[in-house]
Amino acid sequence: MTEILLARHGETDWNIGRRVQGHTDIPLNAAGVDQARALAEQLAGEPLTAVFSSDLSRALDTATAVANAHGLVVVVDPRLREKNFGTWEGLTDVEIAERFPDAQRGQWGDAETTEEVAARVLSVLDGIRELHPDGTVLVVSHGGPLRAALGAMSIEHGPIGNCAVFRASC
Numbered sequence: 001m002t003e004i005l006l007a008r009h010g011e012t013d014w015n016i017g018r019r020v021q022g023h024t025d026i027p028l029n030a031a032g033v034d035q036a037r038a039l040a041e042q043l044a045g046e047p048l049t050a051v052f053s054s055d056l057s058r059a060l061d062t063a064t065a066v067a068n069a070h071g072l073v074v075v076v077d078p079r080l081r082e083k084n085f086g087t088w089e090g091l092t093d094v095e096i097a098e099r100f101p102d103a104q105r106g107q108w109g110d111a112e113t114t115e116e117v118a119a120r121v122l123s124v125l126d127g128i129r130e131l132h133p134d135g136t137v138l139v140v141s142h143g144g145p146l147r148a149a150l151g152a153m154s155i156e157h158g159p160i161g162n163c164a165v166f167r168a169s170c
Contacts, residue, residue: 002129003136004168005046006146007066009059010035011162018093021142022085022111025056032058035163036065042165044069049135052128054080054142062163063140079120083144086110118148125149129170 010032014021028036039062048070053063055078063074087110088096088103096103103109121141128137141149143160150157153168160166 001134002132002170004125004128004170005043005048005136005138006149006166006168007039007062007138007140008143008146008160008162008164009054009056009062009140010039012058015162020085020088020091020093020096021058022082022089023056024089025058027057028061032162033061036062039163039165040065040069043138046070046138047136048072048138049132050075050128051138051140052077052080052124053140054078054082054145056081056142059140059142063138066138066140077124079124080139080141080145082142083114083117083148084112086112114144114148114151117145118152121145121149122152125168125170 010028012021012026012032013029014026043066051063051067051072052075053060055076059080060074060076067074100109146160146166150166155166155168157166
């Protein structure tokens with residue numbers, strides 16, 4: 001059985017400003033770098049067989065901190081990217097509410113749907129299960145893909161903080 005550890009990347013300045021990042025490649029800030037180091041320490045005792053990451057630097061740098069501590073190389077997969085938020089990317093929650101009043105009713109405009117995000121992330125997880133049938137694998141991604149995947153796997157969760165980790169046995 002494969003155990004998958006699903007982790008969110010460390011903090012960015014856009015996280016602090018509640019700005020929608022989506023596919024925009026925003027780096028970790030100093031706190032995010034510290035969080036990535038702390039995640040590496042937290043997972044030091046895990047028998048990781050592989051580390052996978054989104055290609056966006058905030059996730060890749062987080063994954064690299066853990067992989068280096070385990071003597072592993074990060075496998076980069078763009079399907080683990082954050083949700084594509086379309087015209088909302090770069091906007092704050094307040095700006096979205098002002099410019100797109102339908103957002104208050106759950107309409108996401110030209111963004112990728114939750115179902116689309118879940119399908120692409122679950123396809124990665126299926127591949128990981130095939131490659132590592134008896135291993136423990138870390139997957140570093142983003143809040144949107146993690147919420148979509150956890151929901152599709154019926155794993156309960158609350159808010160997904162930076163460097164939060166969820167376990168899924170498959």
